Each structure stands twice: as structure tokens, then as C-alpha cells.
Amino acid sequence: MIILSEGANIELISIGNELLIGKILNTNAHWLAKRVTSLGLSVRRITVVGDDLDEISSAIREAIQRRPAFIITTGGLGPTFDDKTLEGVARAIGRGLKENKEALEMIKKKYEQYVAEGRMKKLELTPYRVKMATLPEGSKPLPNPVGTAPGVLVEYEGVTLIMLPGVPEEMMAIFDESVVPLLRKVAGDITFYEASLDIRGIPESDLAPLIEQVMHENPYVYIKSHPKISEKTHHIELHFSTACRSQSEARQRIESAIIKITALISERGGRIQPARI
Amino acid sequence: MIILSEGANIELISIGNELLIGKILNTNAHWLAKRVTSLGLSVRRITVVGDDLDEISSAIREAIQRRPAFIITTGGLGPTFDDKTLEGVARAIGRGLKENKEALEMIKKKYEQYVAEGRMKKLELTPYRVKMATLPEGSKPLPNPVGTAPGVLVEYEGVTLIMLPGVPEEMMAIFDESVVPLLRKVAGDITFYEASLDIRGIPESDLAPLIEQVMHENPYVYIKSHPKISEKTHHIELHFSTACRSQSEARQRIESAIIKITALISERGGRIQPARI
Numbered sequence: 001m002i003i004l005s006e007g008a009n010i011e012l013i014s015i016g017n018e019l020l021i022g023k024i025l026n027t028n029a030h031w032l033a034k035r036v037t038s039l040g041l042s043v044r045r046i047t048v049v050g051d052d053l054d055e056i057s058s059a060i061r062e063a064i065q066r067r068p069a070f071i072i073t074t075g076g077l078g079p080t081f082d083d084k085t086l087e088g089v090a091r092a093i094g095r096g097l098k099e100n101k102e103a104l105e106m107i108k109k110k111y112e113q114y115v116a117e118g119r120m121k122k123l124e125l126t127p128y129r130v131k132m133a134t135l136p137e138g139s140k141p142l143p144n145p146v147g148t149a150p151g152v153l154v155e156y157e158g159v160t161l162i163m164l165p166g167v168p169e170e171m172m173a174i175f176d177e178s179v180v181p182l183l184r185k186v187a188g189d190i191t192f193y194e195a196s197l198d199i200r201g202i203p204e205s206d207l208a209p210l211i212e213q214v215m216h217e218n219p220y221v222y223i224k225s226h227p228k229i230s231e232k233t234h235h236i237e238l239h240f241s242t243a244c245r246s247q248s249e250a251r252q253r254i255e256s257a258i259i260k261i262t263a264l265i266s267e268r269g270g271r272i273q274p275a276r277i
Numbered sequence: 278m279i280i281l282s283e284g285a286n287i288e289l290i291s292i293g294n295e296l297l298i299g300k301i302l303n304t305n306a307h308w309l310a311k312r313v314t315s316l317g318l319s320v321r322r323i324t325v326v327g328d329d330l331d332e333i334s335s336a337i338r339e340a341i342q343r344r345p346a347f348i349i350t351t352g353g354l355g356p357t358f359d360d361k362t363l364e365g366v367a368r369a370i371g372r373g374l375k376e377n378k379e380a381l382e383m384i385k386k387k388y389e390q391y392v393a394e395g396r397m398k399k400l401e402l403t404p405y406r407v408k409m410a411t412l413p414e415g416s417k418p419l420p421n422p423v424g425t426a427p428g429v430l431v432e433y434e435g436v437t438l439i440m441l442p443g444v445p446e447e448m449m450a451i452f453d454e455s456v457v458p459l460l461r462k463v464a465g466d467i468t469f470y471e472a473s474l475d476i477r478g479i480p481e482s483d484l485a486p487l488i489e490q491v492m493h494e495n496p497y498v499y500i501k502s503h504p505k506i507s508e509k510t511h512h513i514e515l516h517f518s519t520a521c522r523s524q525s526e527a528r529q530r531i532e533s534a535i536i537k538i539t540a541l542i543s544e545r546g547g548r549i550q551p552a553r554i
Contacts, residue, residue, distance in 0.1 A: 017499070017501060018501065018503065018516070019310070019323070020310055020314075020319070020320040020321070020322075020323065021310060021311070021314040021320070021469070021471075021518065022307050022308065022309070022310030022311025022312070022313075022314055022320075023311075023471075023516065024307075025302055025303070025304065025307045026302070026303055026306070026307065026323075027302065029303070029325075030299050030301075030302045030303070031299065032299070033296070033297055033298060033299030034298070034299025034300075035299070036299075037297075037298040037299055042297070043297040043298070043299075044297070044326075044327070044332070045297075045324065045325065045326055045332070045336075046296070046297065046303075046323075046324070046325035047322065047323070047324055047325075048306075048322065048323035048324075049321075049322055050321070051501070055321070055322070059322075062339070078481055078482075078502075078504070079481055079482035079485045080481065080484070080485040080488055080489075080501075080502050081485065081488065081489050081492075082501060114480075119511065120480065126482060126483075126486075128482045128483075128485040128486060129482045132482075146506075147504070148482070167504055167505075167506065169506055192298070194298075194300075203391075203397065204355055204356055204357065205355075205356035205403060205405045205406045205409075205425070206403075206405075207357070208356045208357040208358065208405040209403075209405060211357055211358065212357075212358050215358075222294070224294060224295065224328075224357075224359060225355075225357055226295065227355070227424070227444055229423075229444065229446055234396065239295070239300065241298070
């Protein structure tokens with residue numbers, strides 16, 4: 001587990017019944033995992049729970065106990081009754097929920113803008129709208145450049161909890177604007193590098209000892225085999241990755257592993273070509 | 278949480294670094310969640326961990342403590358060094374790993390078939406191949422109609438653990454052949470029903486009280502709003518679901534909720550049309 005332990009740890013928690021009933025694919029966790037990894041940090045665990053207060057608060061409490069640098073949640077920040085993320089966080093960290101002036105100001109401005117643009121008749125700060133500005137005590141709202149509900153950041157016992165909306169465009173916009181700078185500080189200048197080879201003509205069970213040998217000789221490169229369709233077709237993607245401060249060193253690490261495994265596979269009659277990532 | 282608590286609970290655990298680095302989308306969990314829900318059972322939690330023995334065994338131990346009827350894992354059953362699922366399960370339930378005769382026979386037959394078809398030169402039961410037949414004590418192998426590694430079933434303290442391969446075609450084939458009959462027994466004749474409406478011209482924060490009212494009057498229907506793009510566009514999918522023994526009753530429940538909310542939304546100037554699920 002060389003790759004996954006070099007950078008600071010992050011846990012992702014995706015909140016929403018729609019994920020548990022298979023209504024939608026968890027593209028938010030996929031996008032965040034890719035971005036976090038490319039910034040040189042490691043996602044250690046992804047947890048998906050429904051819109052249930054007990055489930056949300058237990059998942060957050062359990063994640064805090066594993067002491068990641070960051071916990072990033074998506075979903076459950078909106079105005080409806082089943083948007084329960086902030087209540088779940090407050091319960092998990094033993095704080096109260098409180099109307100946050102800065103957040104309320106952000107929301108008010110959004111609605112004033114909608115009224116000015118003629119998309120809403122009049123601004124009324126109903127309880128459902130104020131709910132989006134009711135945050136765990138000690139929180140900081142993160143501006144939402146796309147939608148209404150702000151993101152939320154709160155520190156607890158050395159863990160930074162960041163709550164983002166479930167609407168992908170809003171989640172991505174807040175992440176890029178407010179979260180990336182925080183992650184960069186922690187990641188330093190580590191970057192994640194990867195390459196893939198397409199292997200044919202050798203079953204995965206015969207590739208297994210070769211991977212072990214090459215990883216033993218190249219301890220900073222993680223090699224993982226991904227059989228395509230099934231082992232019997234003998235079509236395998238070999239994925240190489242490393243996390244490293246220097247781009248040239250990363251490239252050299254991966255090249256060295258690729259040269260070695262290519263020789264071993266060719267000796268055994270396998271065919272190799274570069275694969276798209 | 279009416280819908281998600283009627284059927285027996287299931288937890289899904291997806292295993293593989295490729296999910297944590299955002300290399301692939303978790304389509305396996307999505308497919309399984311959809312199938313399990315349509316069979317009338319409830320997915321309570323989805324956990325994604327890497328190819329790490331400690332992480333796998335903790336995730337399984339924690340899931341067991343929540344007492345679901347089933348835990349279904351995907352990934353980590355193959356021949357390579359980082360296929361660690363069975364070792365993780367054995368550790369989580371405090372059992373040893375043992376060569377399973379029935380599993381070895383299944384694997385042997387697969388390789389004999391590959392040799393007969395000329396896709397492999399000779400059958401050799403290397404340690405890497407025998408590994409796929411080395412199961413937690415008390416396990417039952419589940420035939421793999423597509424690939425080599427069998428699925429695995431083991432009972433522990435009233436929880437049925439089912440381990441499936443990560444290659445989607447293999448996972449789906451074993452699920453359909455060996456797992457569906459087990460789930461049906463537990464589910465009885467409950468089925469999951471759903472419908473969606475496409476709402477325009479009303480912001481989610483104004484929809485929120487209407488949803489609460491209709492759910493209060495229709496306690497067996499779960500209604501969830503899914504804003505499209507962002508709240509400011511006022512384009513929302515409203516999703517209705519219920520789990521029920523009788524199809525006609527399910528339809529009647531959902532229709533009643535739709536009729537009521539349609540009236541309330543129209544009164545407030547919103548526009549409604551049926552949406553595709």
C-alpha cells in the first residue's frame with residue numbers, strides 16, 4: 001500500500017437514499033476520489049449512507065475515529081426535510097446548530113439575485129431557506145458559485161470536516177474554489193502518476209508472480225491487474241502508479257517497472273501495448 | 278425512512294484501490310443496489326475500501342456489528358497478491374483459511390476447459406490458482422459461470438456473507454444464479470415501486486413544505502426531490518417510491534401522492550410532467 005499511504009488521508013461520505021436504491025451512480029465520489037488523488041492525497045474510505053440522521057451521524061463519528069486529515073461529505077444540504085447532513089454532523093461532534101450570519105447573508109444575496117432576474121417574485125426568508133444557513137456551531141460557510149446552499153467547513157479534534165451539496169455542478173464549483181487550496185497546503189508538492197499496459201495472451205494467475213517480482217524490485221510503484229471481461233479471455237489491463245515529489249523521478253520509477261514486466265511477459269508469450277487511462 | 282426499513286437490510290462492501298483513486302466508477306455497487314432494492318430488500322450502507330487487509334477486515338467486522346441480513350462484497354477474489362478479500366473475511370470472523378475441495382474442483386474444471394479449447398497449454402495448479410480455492414473455514418463456493426474464481430458464501434452469527442468477484446460480468450452472473458434465490462427467500466413477496474415527476478417553475482425551497490405535507494398524508498410513500506443542475510434553474514425531479522406486497526396497492530399509494538402534490542404545485546404556478554426513471 002505504498003501509494004495510498006504517502007499523502008494525507010481523506011474519507012468521503014456520500015449521503016442520499018438515491019444512492020442506496022441504485023437510482024443514480026455515485027459520480028460525486030468518483031470525481032472527488034480522482035481529484036483528491038491527483039492532488040497527491042489518499043482517499044482511504046468511501047461510505048454511502050441514506051438520508052437518516054442516525055446513519056449520517058454514526059458514519060461521521062466512525063470516520064472521525066479513524067483520524068483522517070479531511071472528511072468530505074456530499075448531499076443533504078438543501079431545504080427539504082430529508083436534507084439532514086448538518087444535523088448529523090452537529091450530533092456527531094456534539095455541537096448545537098445555530099443560524100450563521102455569514103451563511104444567511106450568502107443565501108439572501110442569492111434570492112435577491114433570483115428576484116432581480118425575475119425568476120422569483122419576492123424574497124421571503126422562509127424556515128426552509130433559513131435551514132440552509134443553520135450550521136453546527138463553529139462552522140464557516142463556503143460560497144456556492146452555482147446554487148443556493150453554501151458548503152460548510154468545521155474543524156473537530158484535528159479533523160477538517162467539509163460538507164458539499166449533492167448537485168454535482170455545485171459540489172465541483174465549491175470544491176475547486178474553496179477546498180482545493182486547503183488540500184494543496186496539506187499535500188505539499190506530492191503528485192500522483194499513473195500508466196497502463198494492455199496485456200493479452202497470458203492468464204492473470206500466471207501474471208500474478210511476475211507482478212510480485214516487479215513490485216518487490218520497484219518498491220515505490222504499485223501495480224494492479226484489472227482483468228477485462230473475465231480471466232479466460234486473457235485480456236488484462238496492468239495499472240502502474242506512484243506518488244512522488246518529482247515528476248522525473250515518478251516517470252523513471254514507472255518506466256523501470258514497465259521495462260521489467262514487459263520483458264517477463266514477453267518471455268512467457270504475452271503481448272503488450274500501452275493502454276489509455 | 279419507510280421504504281428503507283421495510284425489507285431486510287443488506288450492506289455492500291466494494292474492495293479495490295481502483296475505486297479509491299477514482300480510476301473507475303463503482304458500477305458494481307450501483308447495479309447491486311438497484312437489483313437488491315427491486316427484490317424488495319434495503320441497502321443500508323455501501324462501504325468502499327482499498328486492497329488492504331486491515332481495512333477489509335475492519336469494514337467487514339463493523340458491518341457485521343450492524344447486523345444486516347446479508348453482507349455482499351465485490352472484488353479481491355482473484356489470484357494476485359492484492360486479492361485479499363477472503364483473508365480479510367477470515368480475520369473478521371475469526372476463522373482460518375482452508376483449501377476447499379469443491380472450490381478447487383470448480384477451478385480445476387475451468388482450467389481443463391481452457392486447455393481443451395487451446396487457450397492454455399497445460400493445467401498446472403500453481404499456488405496462485407489454489408489461492409482462489411482457499412476459503413474461510415465453513416464456506417461454500419458459488420459457481421462462476423463466466424470466469425475462474427468462484428464466489429464464496431459463509432454464515433456468521435446470523436449474517437450471511439457473500440463474496441463476489443470484481444469483474445462485473447462475473448459478479449452479475451454469480452449474483453443472478455446463486456444469490457437472487459437466497460434474497461427472494463428473505464424478501465418474501467415485497468416489491469419496490471417508483472415513479473418520477475419533472476417539476477419546473479418552483480424553487481426547491483418552496484417545494485419543501487409541500488413534500489412534507491404530502492408525505493404526512495401518504496405515510497407509505499417516500500418522496501425525494503432531486504434538483505437538476507442547481508436550485509436557481511427551478512428544474513426538479515420528484516421521485517416517489519414505496520415497498521409493498523401488492524402491486525395494485527403500491528400503484529394506488531403512489532398515485533394518491535402524485536395527485537395531491539400535482540394539485541399543490543399547480544396552485545403555486547409550477548409545471549409538471551412525468552419523468553423517465
